Amino acid sequence: MTANSALLVVAAALIDPDGRILLQQRPPGTSMAGLWEFPGGKVEPGETPEAALVRELEEELGIATHASCLAPACFASEPIGDRHLLLLLYVCRKWQGVAQARHATALTWVRPAQMYGMQMPPADLPLIGLLEALL
Numbered sequence: 001m002t003a004n005s006a007l008l009v010v011a012a013a014l015i016d017p018d019g020r021i022l023l024q025q026r027p028p029g030t031s032m033a034g035l036w037e038f039p040g041g042k043v044e045p046g047e048t049p050e051a052a053l054v055r056e057l058e059e060e061l062g063i064a065t066h067a068s069c070l071a072p073a074c075f076a077s078e079p080i081g082d083r084h085l086l087l088l089l090y091v092c093r094k095w096q097g098v099a100q101a102r103h104a105t106a107l108t109w110v111r112p113a114q115m116y117g118m119q120m121p122p123a124d125l126p127l128i129g130l131l132e133a134l135l
Contacts, residue, residue: 010053011040024104065095078123
């Protein structure tokens with residue numbers, strides 16, 4: 001794997017006061033349409049992972065947070081075609097605003113144990129157990 005073949009993606013496990021995590025459903029016409037995932041996206045050139053996640057949360061959900069509110073939790077590594085996905089998952093418990101599905105088909109708040117029964121991208125699946133242990 002070369003650096004150019006690696007795809008660096010950041011995602012957030014937004015945790016509400018009841019210990020539920022926000023998932024969004026991928027819209028039709030996208031790869032893995034209909035699957036439930038953690039909100040986030042690609043890290044752009046010159047961006048830190050934390051800055052990318054703050055930007056993505058504002059773009060995708062209309063919420064504001066700060067890099068200091070993002071706690072690194074775990075990561076996933078998954079081949080995707082001729083590239084390799086490296087997904088960095090952060091936990092976030094503090095943000096401003098109410099999450100809205102700006103790009104996703106739907107949003108849902110679930111407990112980690114409920115995620116096992118949901119259709120999620122392969123890279124997200126190994127993260128469920130780690131989140132369950134954290135909460």
